[in-house]
Amino acid sequence: MLMRQGGSMMLSAAGFVLAFSWFLPGYALYFHIGETEKKCFIEEIPDETMVIGKYRTQLWDKQANSFLPATPGLGMHVEIKDPDTKIILSRQYGSEGRFTFTSHTPGEHQICLHSNSTKMALFAGGKLRVHLDIQVGEHTNNYPEIAAKDKLTELQLRVRQLLDQVEQIQKEQNYQRYREERFRMTSESTNQRVLWWSIAQTLILIVTGIWQMKHLKSFFEAKKLV
Numbered sequence: 644m645l646m647r648q649g650g651s652m653m654l655s656a657a658g659f660v661l662a663f664s665w666f667l668p669g670y671a672l673y674f675h676i677g678e679t680e681k682k683c684f685i686e687e688i689p690d691e692t693m694v695i696g697k698y699r700t701q702l703w704d705k706q707a708n709s710f711l712p713a714t715p716g717l718g719m720h721v722e723i724k725d726p727d728t729k730i731i732l733s734r735q736y737g738s739e740g741r742f743t744f745t746s747h748t749p750g751e752h753q754i755c756l757h758s759n760s761t762k763m764a765l766f767a768g769g770k771l772r773v774h775l776d777i778q779v780g781e782h783t784n785n786y787p788e789i790a791a792k793d794k795l796t797e798l799q800l801r802v803r804q805l806l807d808q809v810e811q812i813q814k815e816q817n818y819q820r821y822r823e824e825r826f827r828m829t830s831e832s833t834n835q836r837v838l839w840w841s842i843a844q845t846l847i848l849i850v851t852g853i854w855q856m857k858h859l860k861s862f863f864e865a866k867k868l869v
Contacts (some may be wrong), residue, residue: 671776676758683755688779689814690749695783696721698756699739701772710772713738718759719773726750735759743783749818780814781807 676682688694700719701710719740723732725748732744746752758771784807790800 671774673772673774676756676771676773678758681755681757682773683753684775684777685751685753686777686779687750687818688746688752689811689818690746692746692780692811692814693743693783694746694752695741695743695778696754697741697776698736699774700758701774703770703772710770713771717771719756720759722755724753724755726752728753749821780811 674682686694698719700713700717702713702717703709704711716738718735718737720735721732721740721742722730723742723744725731725746727748731747732742734742736742754777756773756775781804786800786804789795789803795803
């Protein structure tokens with residue numbers, strides 16, 4: 644079973660999953676993964692934005708007929724690519740893990756997870772449940788820890804939170820402008836191609852009509868009908 648929480652959606656297709664989340668501050672879900680399966684998520688992230696992901700795994704136990712915490716030897720490999728398909732993180736973690744990265748290019752970032760089950764006889768073709776929690780932007784901040792470290796009052800902490808939220812909103816607005824500019828450029832390029840194609844079609848029709856007229860004239864002259 645796949646869960647949908649916090650407005651994010653996950654779609655499964657032949658062992659490859661794409662989850663599209665549009666500027667969600669964070670979402671939590673779980674999914675099942677097989678021995679050779681690789682599941683990926685696409686997260687649209689503004690530039691210079693921190694992302695924190697946490698996961699934990701549960702292995703199907705046939706005797707208990709339920710999912711139980713996985714053994715420490717059963718780990719997950721996390722790979723993250725930026726919009727230019729450049730790998731910005733590729734690392735092996737344990738049965739529970741936390742990964743962090745900062746986006747430097749706005750756009751769709753691909754987050755992929757797969758298990759090291761091919762090396763684990765314990766897996767034995769069973770199912771692995773992965774609980775995944777992803778936080779984006781100011782939601783990655785641990786404000787109680789920040790307040791204790793900087794000795795902030797409740798009002799100062801609230802102001803800090805508001806400033807972080809404003810900064811994140813500005814980043815998202817900049818990304819929306821970036822997307823709008825790219826969409827406008829694509830639209831203008833498409834319109835220009837359609838225009839030139841229409842002109843080319845018109846010229847082809849004119850040339851074809853002239854050729855047909857000349858051909859018919861030559862035909863009638865050869866038959867001495869003109």
